[in-house]
Amino acid sequence: MTFLHSWALWIALPAVALPALIHLLTRPRPVRMPLSTIRFLRDAIQQRRARHWLRDFLILALRTTAVLLLILAFARPQASDQPADVGADAETVRVVVFDVSQSMAATQRGIPAIERARAIAARVLRYHPRLRANLLLAGASVEGVFEQPSSNFEVLHEALNQCHVRPEQLNARFALERAARMLTPSSEKDKRRFELIVLSDFQRSNWSDADFSILPASTQIQLESIASPELANLAVLHVEAHRPHLGSRGIELAVDVGNFTPVPKQVDVDVQLGGKTLTLVANCPAMGQVTVVEEIADVPEGWLRGEARLVGAEDALPADDTRYFVLQVKPKPTYALVTRESPTLRPSSSYFLQCALAPDAAAAQVERINPEQPSRRNLASSSLVIIDHPGKLSAEATGLLAGLIRRGRPLIYVAAEPVDATNLKQLSDAAGTGLQLPVQFVPPPAMDARRNLFLTTIRHDLPPFNVFGDQLSAIAKRLRFAGGLGAVRLEQGLADDVLATFGDGTPLLVMVASDAGSLAVINADLAASTLPRTPAFVPFMDELIGRMVNHDDGSEAYCGESLVAHLAADLAVGQKLSLGRLRDSEPPSATNDSEQRYGRLTEDQAGVLWQWSSPGPPGVYAVRNDDKTAYAVAVNIPSEESELESLSGKVLKERLAGGRHVYYRDATIGGNQRDETWSKLLTGCVTCLLASIGVMLIFRS
Helix, strand or coil: CEECCHHHHHHHHHHHHHHHHHHHHCCCCCCCCCCCCCHHHHHHHHHHHHHHHHHHHHHHHHHHHHHHHHHHHHHCEECCCCCCCCCCCCCEEEEEEEECCHHHHCEECCEEHHHHHHHHHHHHCCCCCCEEEEEEEECCCEEECCCCCECCHHHHHHHHHHCCCCCCCCCHHHHHHHHHHHCCCCCCCCCCEEEEEEEECCEHHHHCCCCHHHCCCCEEEEEEECCCCCCCEEEEEEEEEECCCCCCCCEEEEEEEEEECCCCEEEEEEEEECCEEEEEEEEECCCEEEEEEEEECCCCCEEEEEEEEEECCCCCCHHHHEEEEEEEECCCCEEEEECCCCCCCCCCHHHHHHHHHCCCCCCCEEEEECCCCCCHHHHHCCCEEEEECCCCCCHHHHHHHHHHHHCCCCEEEECCCCHHHHHHHHHHHHHHHHECCCEEEECCCCCCCCCCECEEEECCCCCCCHHHHHHHHHHHHHCCECCCCEEEECCCCCHHHEEEEECCCCEEEEEEEECCEEEEEECCCHHHCCHHHCCCHHHHHHHHHHHHHHHHHCCEEECCCCEEEECCCCCCCCCCEEEEEECCCCCCECCCCHHHHHCEEEEECCEEEEEECCCCCCEEEEEEECCEEEEEEEEECCHHHHCCCECCHHHHHHHCCCCCCEEEEECCCCCCHHHHHHHHHHHHHHHHHHHHHHHHHHCCC
């Protein structure tokens, strides 16, 4: 228990003794009276004396209690778990973390949560001569008004009045770390009072991993919850557009709609893409989500801007009713086949691959590249790179291939010869930590012919094997493989990246993601295996390529979160590249300050890099090469901001407190809970005085 005005306690003892002193001084004195017979008078006096003693005791107790309650009301007691306001005898450092993430725009009765928080923040940032304060505006990044707490409250209030909601997700851990640095005592002799006040809706998705233990143990922590109960919200959570088959002019569109209300909802979604508009109808379950799939035919080539918007949705957070997406429709895929085998050698492994890659010459094109003279321009302009029987690759070639993978280019490596183990090791080293293979391929022992291998384990639920459905087991039993490499399991890789294994435990197919790209290793000599001679080979390769290439159709970034994008290898910073926003039926708009507004373009050994520290606001942004869009990205509000469920005070005070004493207050209830005690004490004081008058009336003579 602490007291806001501790000076009042010094007068408590004399003030409480005052009623007793008055009682003693005003007590009636006995008067001698000459009487003849006093026996009956003495009996009457004894009866009245007992009655007066009870009356006097009750009146004295009530008056003493009234004085004590009045003194406590002036002292303003504060519960030990509540940070008190700054008193005249307390030098205080106060840091206010103000949540400005997207969920703070949720409205209740037309009032956004941020406005309720602003009023509370203005109160806790009132001027006091012994107070130093700072305001941290917390979203995906944290902006402090000052580097350290200051007494310039005018600037603090100006920043508070001008701040607004950002279309970002709150990084609660980063905000607490920033506050902890300001609330650390300068030395063991530093006796200042340190307070942290957090104003937020304490959204579950943002605060579930928060940890208050990073704050100094001396910090008084006060959490002011602005969350409104039972907020109903609808949102477009995700949009994905891809071509079902490479070279197809049509696309498959999947829209995820979330319903964060206690009742099922039917919603309409208007989708615009490439000059086409369609309406999707979704029946969303209560507190759930649904995916609506639609096919769009004859989509034009190039980078397309898309937009999915909820129609007629009346909810608490209108900002997440719209979601942007982009799609790149390429004219005809081109595959780079890096091999030393002659195109006239038939049958051969490269011949089988070329037939599977382009069964129809009008749908795709295969370009053979000499592994001794790889060209970055030829490799970068292709949709996919396939390496088969390349011989020993040079360090320059492996560095070029690793750079392409990092920048999003998929690569398929057919490991058929012992030298391929060396090539894969060099490729893995050149790619760095971004490429984590689950196995290390090694040359097989000299006595191991690796013939007549059969499949024992297959991930039938994933591409490329799921395309065969129930027939997969029958097809796999007839397949026999030869050649390839041995393998040693690596701890840093994921076992799930091995999609099929032989009876000797070595893998047939390994697929891993690497930065923006991917790598698939087919561990067999296709010319000596039966798979290319079966009808299953073409759909197998088509599904494998489709899984690796389709993710390159479009990209998405989130507001406030760093964007790093690798551009096509045929681009260079010296060209006429500009950054801007891509709008409907317009080329990307660019301004003179585009580098400050949209990030910057740099160049490294792998090519041109687009770096943007804080993307936003929501929309589609592009890199333009003269009048053509070279790359586009959709920037959206993180979908986690759409679910407005908040953490309870019990979770914040116990599970996330980290051993710190945390005071939690629901600011939406109204009233100042810290100031209610003094008013109750005054009420008790008046009650005692009235009760003393009542006792006097009851015991009146």
